[in-house]
Each structure stands twice: as C-alpha cells, then as structure tokens.
Amino acid sequence: MGVGSEIRPTEEVSSESRPTLGVDSEIRATLGGDPRGVGPFFQSQRLEIYREHFERLLEMGRAYPTFESAEELDAMRTAARERKETFRYRRPDDYDHAAATARMKTEEHVLRFHMTSEPVRVVDEVLGEIEFTDQHFDDFIIRKRNGFPTYHFAVVVDDELMGVTHVLRGQEHLNNTPRHVGLQKALGFATPTYAHLPLIFNPTGSKMSKRDKDKAARAACKEAGLKASPITSIADREFKGWLKDKKSQLHTEQLVELAAHLSLELPEIDVDDFRRSGYLPEVVCNFVALLGWNPGMKNDDGTDVEKFDMDFLGEHFDFSRIGKGPSKFDRAKLLSFSRDALAAMSDGEFESCWRAWCERYDPSILERLGDSFALAARAAKLRARTLKDAANAVRFALVEDDAYAFDARAVKKVLLKNDGEGLNVLDGFREKLGAIEPFEPDAIESAVRAFCDSREIGMGTLAQPLRVAVTGSTVSPGLGETLALLGRERTIARIERCLAVEHKVSGG
RNA sequence: GGCCCCAUCGUCUAGCUCGGUCCAGGACGCCAGGUUCUCAUCCUGGAAACGGGGGUUCGAAUCCCCCUGGGGUCACCA
Numbered sequence: 001m002g003v004g005s006e007i008r009p010t011e012e013v014s015s016e017s018r019p020t021l022g023v024d025s026e027i028r029a030t031l032g033g034d035p036r037g038v039g040p041f042f043q044s045q046r047l048e049i050y051r052e053h054f055e056r057l058l059e060m061g062r063a064y065p066t067f068e069s070a071e072e073l074d075a076m077r078t079a080a081r082e083r084k085e086t087f088r089y090r091r092p093d094d095y096d097h098a099a100a101t102a103r104m105k106t107e108e109h110v111l112r113f114h115m116t117s118e119p120v121r122v123v124d125e126v127l128g129e130i131e132f133t134d135q136h137f138d139d140f141i142i143r144k145r146n147g148f149p150t151y152h153f154a155v156v157v158d159d160e161l162m163g164v165t166h167v168l169r170g171q172e173h174l175n176n177t178p179r180h181v182g183l184q185k186a187l188g189f190a191t192p193t194y195a196h197l198p199l200i201f202n203p204t205g206s207k208m209s210k211r212d213k214d215k216a217a218r219a220a221c222k223e224a225g226l227k228a229s230p231i232t233s234i235a236d237r238e239f240k241g242w243l244k245d246k247k248s249q250l251h252t253e254q255l256v257e258l259a260a261h262l263s264l265e266l267p268e269i270d271v272d273d274f275r276r277s278g279y280l281p282e283v284v285c286n287f288v289a290l291l292g293w294n295p296g297m298k299n300d301d302g303t304d305v306e307k308f309d310m311d312f313l314g315e316h317f318d319f320s321r322i323g324k325g326p327s328k329f330d331r332a333k334l335l336s337f338s339r340d341a342l343a344a345m346s347d348g349e350f351e352s353c354w355r356a357w358c359e360r361y362d363p364s365i366l367e368r369l370g371d372s373f374a375l376a377a378r379a380a381k382l383r384a385r386t387l388k389d390a391a392n393a394v395r396f397a398l399v400e401d402d403a404y405a406f407d408a409r410a411v412k413k414v415l416l417k418n419d420g421e422g423l424n425v426l427d428g429f430r431e432k433l434g435a436i437e438p439f440e441p442d443a444i445e446s447a448v449r450a451f452c453d454s455r456e457i458g459m460g461t462l463a464q465p466l467r468v469a470v471t472g473s474t475v476s477p478g479l480g481e482t483l484a485l486l487g488r489e490r491t492i493a494r495i496e497r498c499l500a501v502e503h504k505v506s507g508g
Numbered sequence: 509g510g511c512c513c514c515a516u517c518g519u520c521u522a523g524c525u526c527g528g529u530c531c532a533g534g535a536c537g538c539c540a541g542g543u544u545c546u547c548a549u550c551c552u553g554g555a556a557a558c559g560g561g562g563g564u565u566c567g568a569a570u571c572c573c574c575c576u577g578g579g580g581u582c583a584c585c586a
Binding site: 070073077081084085086087088110127130132133136138140141143144145146148150151152154155170171172173174175176196198199201203205207247287290291292294296297298299302303304305306320323324325326327328329330332333334335336337339343382383384385393414445448449452458459460461462463464466467468473474475476477478479 | 509510511512513514515519520521522523525533534535536537544545546547548549578579580581582583584585586
C-alpha cells in the first residue's frame with residue numbers, strides 16, 4: 001500500500017517506483033531537481049552532497065572506518081548468537097582514529113557512525129514519547145564499501161536538504177528512529193516530527209508486502225509444476241532465477257500476464273493493483289484511511305461515520321485518532337464499500353467509469369457489447385461490486401448465441417418440471433416477441449406481465465423459463481434488461497435454440 | 509533471544525484523555541425472516557467482544573502492576 005514505504009531518492013527509484021496516492025508522478029516529473037534546488041533525485045548524482053557530510057562526521061570523530069569483510073561480520077554474528085547475545089558492532093576501546101583514517105586511504109572499508117550511549121528520546125505523534133535508553137545502540141554503517149550511503153544516512157541528509165518537517169512511515173521504522181535522531185544531532189540538523197503509522201496485515205496475519213504478489217505467483221507456478229517460463233515476456237533464465245530466489249520480484253506486467261496464464265488472482269497490494277481489480281481510487285483511499293484511523297463521529301441515525309472523501313479527510317484527519325495497533329486488511333468490507341460507491345453513482349457516471357476501466361484493462365468487453373454498452377451498464381450497476389466484476393452481471397450477453405451452456409439443474413427445475421410447463425409457456429410467449437415495440441426494458445416487462453395476466457399465471461412462471469432459455473441459468477438482471485440487452489433477433493434465436501435443444505432432452 | 513510497540517465482537521472500530529449515562533454502540537461478514545420474475549438491492553430481527561490475574565475505588569472497558577498473547581526490529585535492504 002505504500003504506507004510502510006518511504007519514497008527515497010535512490011538509484012533504483014525509476015525501476016522500483018510505486019505510485020503512492022499520486023505522489024510518485026510528481027517526484028518523477030522532477031527527477032532532475034526542481035526550482036527549490038532540492039534535486040537531483042538520483043543517488044549517484046548526489047554523492048558529492050553526501051561526501052561533504054561524511055567528511056564532517058569523520059573530522060569530528062563520529063564516523064570511522066572499519067575493515068571487516070561481510071564474511072567476517074557474518075562469523076561475528078553467528079558467534080554472538082551462539083553465546084546467546086545480540087550482536088552489536090561497537091567501536092573498540094583502543095580505537096585509533098588517526099591510524100584508521102590513514103588506513104582507509106589504501107584499504108577497502110565501510111564507514112560507521114559512532115552512537116553515543118546517551119539515551120534518545122523520540123516524540124512520536126501517534127505513539128507518544130518513547131525513550132530508547134539502553135546501550136544497545138550499535139555503530140551502524142552509513143557508507144557502503146561501494147561508496148554509496150546506506151538508507152539511514154541518506155534519509156537524514158535528504159530530509160534535511162529537502163526541508164522535510166514531518167515524517168510519516170510504517171511502525172516497522174520505529175526502531176530506526178534513534179539512529180536517525182543520533183545522526184541528525186551529530187550533523188546539527190533539526191529533528192522532524194515523527195508519526196509511526198500502524199502496519200497493515202493480510203487476513204492471514206502476515207505483513208502486507210509488495211512481495212506478496214511474487215509469492216502468490218511463485219506458489220502457483222510450483223503448484224502447476226512449471227519449470228520453464230510459460231510466457232514470452234519473461235526470459236527463461238529470468239524465470240528460473242525468480243523461481244529460486246524468494247526475494248526477487250518480477251515487473252507488474254509480467255506478473256499480471258503470468259497470473260492470467262495460471263488463472264490466478266493476484267493479491268492487490270499497490271494502489272495500481274486495486275485499480276486493475278476495479279476499485280475506485282476514492283474508495284480505496286477511504287477504506288485505507290479507515291484502517292488505523294477513525295473520525296470518531298456519529299451520523300444522525302447513530303451509525304459511525306465511515307464513508308468520506310478526501311475533503312473530509314483533509315478537514316478532520318488528525319494524528320491523535322490514529323490507532324496504535326496493527327490492522328488486518330478486510331477484503332469483504334472493501335468490497336462492500338466499493339459496491340455501495342458504484343451503486344450510489346448515476347447511470348451516466350457508472351457508465352463512463354466502467355467504460356474507462358474496460359478501455360484500459362479489458363477492451364473486448366467494449367467490442368462485444370457495442371451499442372448495448374449503456375444498457376449493460378444500467379443492468380450491471382446495482383450488481384457490480386467492482387468495475388471488474390461488472391461484466392459478470394452481463395456475461396451472458398458477451399458470448400455467442402449458441403455458445404452458452406444450459407445449466408442442468410435449471411433446465412430440470414424451470415423448463416421440464418410439470419411435463420415441460422416451462423417450455424410450453426416459453427413457446428407460447430415466443431410469438432409475442434415480434435410485436436413488442438419498442439424492444440426496450442419497460443415495454444418488454446409490460447408484455448411479459450400482460451402475457452402472464454392473460455394466462456392467469458405468476459410472473460415467475462414465464463420469467464424463469466425465459467431467463468434460462470436466453471442465458472442458460474436462473475440468474476440474470478431484470479428480465480426487461482436481459483432481453484433488451486440481447487435485442488429482439490438474438491432473443492428469438494436463443495429461445496429457438498433452447499426449444500430445439502430441450503426438446504430432445506424432454507423427449508428422451 | 510535482546511530491544512521497541514500494541515491489546516474491545518471473526519474483521520475494522522466507537523467508548524478510555526475528564527472512572528458511574530456501557531449487562532459495551534456502529535460497520536463489514538455471518539444466521540433467520542420479509543419485499544421482488546431470478547440474482548443483486550432494500551427492510552426487519554439475531555448470534556457475536558472489554559485476553560487472564562492482582563490492585564486503586566462506593567464503583568473500572570476506562571487508572572496502576574504482573575502474566576499471557578500479537579506484532580515490529582535486530583543487513584555493506586529500504
């Protein structure tokens with residue numbers, strides 16, 4: 001969801017960027033820097049800026065070089081674990097700064113920040129005051145062997161230079177805060193206001209992560225026993241590497257294609273995933289805001305205020321009402337919010353939203369519906385939980401007239417029962433079809449009603465056989481809408497096909 | 509394991525700051541009815557929670573302590 005992430009000016013920003021509530025596009029638009037002089041936004045281009053601050057820290061003795069290899073550090077960690085101790089890198093008591101800085105001129109090294117043992121008090125807007133006392137601070141790395149700053153160093157410098165006053169991030173960053181504060185103090189920077197937001201979990205209880213999509217896809221691939229890449233957009237070699245490395249990620253486009261190939265529903269994680277799944281952006285915003293925050297207001301009918309827009313959020317949002325505990329992402333409730341929002345739209349609004357979604361994600365729907373799209377939108381609106389889901393309501397109209405199957409139970413119950421009463425009624429009504437004018441929902445329903453009245457039968461006695469005849473199932477939108485959507489020709493064709501096919505069944 | 513954070517129905521939460529109006533309210537989901545040509549919608553009703561134990565108090569969901577539970581974090585990732 002991007003909530004736990006920070007948008008950092010890293011080397012990887014362009015490939016790994018996540019559109020987070022529209023912020024990303026702005027940042028990308030100014031990658032080279034902006035009029036305030038805060039850019040450039042590529043770490044490689046900022047190295048000179050960082051270098052200056054590394055120097056300062058080095059001079060005041062708060063930064064120092066260390067020369068252990070990654071393997072040596074690993075060994076030290078393992079040894080510490082065996083002694084049941086937490087591994088902490090601390091500057092040796094006999095550390096000789098002059099010697100070390102001389103040595104760093106010729107040897108590969110990393111730079112570490114020397115944390116003092118002075119307690120760090122963090123004032124967090126949602127958690128309150130937290131004191132990180134113990135001497136458990138370690139001297140963390142601020143510059144890697146390759147000369148690039150680590151995240152901890154980069155955030156602190158970048159935030160200062162960008163004039164960042166408020167840092168909102170996931171609670172997973174809470175333990176990093178004393179490091180950042182320590183760095184800020186050493187560098188003489190101001191400490192921004194911190195607000196650590198509660199984490200969001202999957203219904204299973206695991207942390208919601210952008211890697212979840214890869215995880216799901218990987219599991220499906222293994223399930224299917226796939227050894228080689230099934231699609232051209234993923235090179236075989238890349239595919240195999242991805243299968244093996246649990247931390248690797250494919251591009252969204254590749255994942256989407258792979259999921260389609262496996263008929264797998266990818267979990268929605270990024271804002272874009274939700275859009276693809278047919279959720280309105282404003283609904284997602286509303287829902288996510290409600291995870292961990294609550295306006296604490298009542299509606300006139302005594303229910304809680306839960307549905308609101310960005311304006312409301314802008315006016316009422318405040319840190320003090322943010323929950324402290326993590327929350328699980330409840331798909332069912334999101335779906336409910338989504339359905340309500342779609343249903344609350346005018347027919348016209350829904351039609352254009354759905355059309356836009358189809359254009360972007362499934363143009364074939366547009367082609368198949370053609371001029372009937374508006375009618376289909378009307379039929380689908382009340383039945384759609386998401387824009388993606390909308391097509392299901394009118395699925396019957398998307399297939400060829402002889403390509404849908406008749407549900408066996410429906411046929412038995414609706415058409416064949418009572419010596420084929422359904423088929424007889426259907427046959428009787430078929431003749432009336434030519435006379436309905438215009439062939440639109442209201443007129444069609446009137447005709448159905450009139451026919452039933454004249455025969456003194458209930459609406460259902462005709463409606464259900466008709467529905468099964470033209471859709472193959474007992475479920476569809478209102479009868480008028482269903483028939484109108486197909487049009488007169490197709491309706492008649494479908495009824496005739498049904499009568500022909502079922503004749504054999506009932507005869508046998 | 510060390511450190512840090514958290515703890516009300518299955519889920520999201522209101523209530524906790526200023527203890528009594530809370531035998532705990534709402535929403536989603538679930539169950540049972542009703543309306544309707546099916547589905548969906550809509551309406552009515554229902555089951556469902558203050559993790560446990562100690563305090564403080566006339567009185568605790570609300571304050572304090574302990575336990576338990578959940579989570580986060582311990583990288584030359586961000």
